[in-house]
Amino acid sequence: MSDPFALVPGRRDRLAEYAEIFRGSAIWDRYFRSGGRLRNSLEKASGRGELWCACTPDGAVAGVMRVVPWGFCGLYHYLSLIGTASPARGAGAGRFLMGEFERMARADGCRRSSLLVSDFNDSALGFYRALGYWELGVIPNAVKPGIAERVLLKDLESGEE
Ligand SMILES: CC(C)(COP(=O)(O)OP(=O)(O)OC[C@H]1O[C@@H](n2cnc3c(N)ncnc32)[C@H](O)[C@@H]1OP(=O)(O)O)[C@@H](O)C(=O)NCCC(=O)NCCS
Secondary structure: OOOOOOOOOHHHHHHHHHHHOOOOOHHHHHHHOOOOHHHHHHHHHHOOOEEEEEEEOOOOOOEEEEEEHHHHHHOEEEEEEEEEEHOOOOOOOOHHHHHHHHHHHHHHOOOOOEEEEEEEOHHHHHHHHHHEEEEEEEEEEOOOOOOOOOEEEEEEEOOOO
């Protein structure tokens, strides 16, 4: 069966829509409540060609991610942000975006893909584990004081999709 999503580059004129995807999530409450920080990150990502969306056939945005090429110590591509629109959560948009992220990493010759997940985000941790990510370690206060970040990696050479 063909994929119900298409990968398209993030558009500068849709940044507000992408930001809305995160409203109400645990990371919105801890990191993005003011809105400005998320907007700045999305804007920077879009300017650098790091912003990607999962779109449905009718052009609706089901999810968004920021991929920083070689963002993990210059070794592996790094997933800086991912979110799926709440009506579409659990419908495969997250898996689709992660598959595309890993495809980009493989295409560029990365042995692994990488990301951080915050200690409070149990739901996202379950999602990443379901997709084959393992924990390298935990960095306390990495992004915000009082919040630890788990460093998650996936081995891409095993062939596991
Ligand atoms: C995390 C998030 C991106 C997952 O996206 P999603 O569209 O719901 O994920 P999918 O529907 O593609 O699920 C993919 C797989 O992960 C599994 N999964 C999802 N959440 C899970 C959880 N909490 N525990 C275990 N497995 C989980 C699904 O069962 C599915 O497995 P399957 O394909 O074998 O059925 C989404 O919940 C989200 O946007 N959260 C808010 C923002 C956020 O916290 N982002 C991450 C930090 S930047």
